Amino acid sequence: MSLDKEFKEIPGTIIFDAEQSRKGYWLNQFCMSLMKAANRERFKANERAYLDEWKMTEDQKQAVMARDLNAMMALGGNIYFLSKIGATDGKSFQQMAGSMTGMSEEAYRDMMINGGRSIEGNRRIGEHGDAQRPNKDK
């Protein structure tokens, strides 16, 4: 039984399912390698060379070097894995999550203090909330 197609109809959200997991396998396993300090050092010393040791696609490597979390997610990354890159860069989870919204760090933090992003208009693609992505791959 494949996953309910309604999971694909939530705006601004990528569901990490078996398909994304297959696509992002080595991207995510590369991220896991950053749990070890020695690997973090080697990655920081020469990102390209370190990435070339992994069976990742060129798009995935470019997305990592650009620290484009939305692109990494689209290419099969999962946020709990990708957060290891953020930890390597000394970024908090709030900074990472905020960076995917197009908001400034300050605006995102203020939004959270004021109760977070509203669900209204953000349940389904095509509604009119602030998380809608009209160009989402349909």
Add this chain to the structure above:
Amino acid sequence: MARITASVYSSHIPAVGAAFDLGKTHEPYWQKVFSGYDFSKQWENEQKPDVIFLVYNDHATAFSLSMIPTFAIMTGPEFMPADEGYGRRPVPPVIGHPELASHIASEVIQKDFDLTIVNEIDVDHGLTVPMTCMFGKVDAWPCKVIPFAVNVVQHPVPSGARCFALGQAIRAAIESYPEDLNVQVWGTGGMSHQLQGPRAGLINREWDNDFLDRLIDDPAGLSKMPNIDYVREAGSEGIELVMWLIARGAMADTRGGPKPKVAHRFYHVPASNTAVGHLILENA
């Protein structure tokens, strides 16, 4: 015989652990979070549980994509707090209860819940942050812990109904253990939060509070809610809340006993990206 005296529900936000470890609990932002656990620390002092059956999820810490067990019970004697990239949290090692854990595994596997059995694993913030919230700063945790991990990272994750039924099987297993033990069952994670994409920062206060109401009064009905509803209404990471149904399924009223007493209820937004929810239910 072993008895389940209470169930505890709590978010397990990593930033809460970091704030505690860095001594920030009195800063106004964090004080609002930790104040929700003042009652709970006092309550645990009085309850003196022998064992906590602690349901949590691993966040790409011990389980990578190389292994993704849907349900895993930890039957080992000791578990270290994991290094999640910022060094190990300065909290004590977790002492397991191999005999009770093996008994539970044996019982529920024979009731067709096909658990993975794990003996060596480091436990991440999903387990250690609720321990810190409930017990504060200690040299050693005051009781034993059986960690129980649920896959809520790669979909499909188990349904609320499956988690609820599993909780009921775990209860029967614990209550058939011959030693006189005071056991608590904890469900952790949630509440509403989304950590990814343009919808990151989603909080759904109304849905969260309705979830708490239904968890207390109508857990069987709540367990029928499909996973898509969690993700749509409570955010992609809000799906962690299915784990609370394992703990709720372990309460006496799910098999004809009296309704539990609500000893404590707390809700606060935000801690980092997340809504903090916390509930204590006591078996009558």
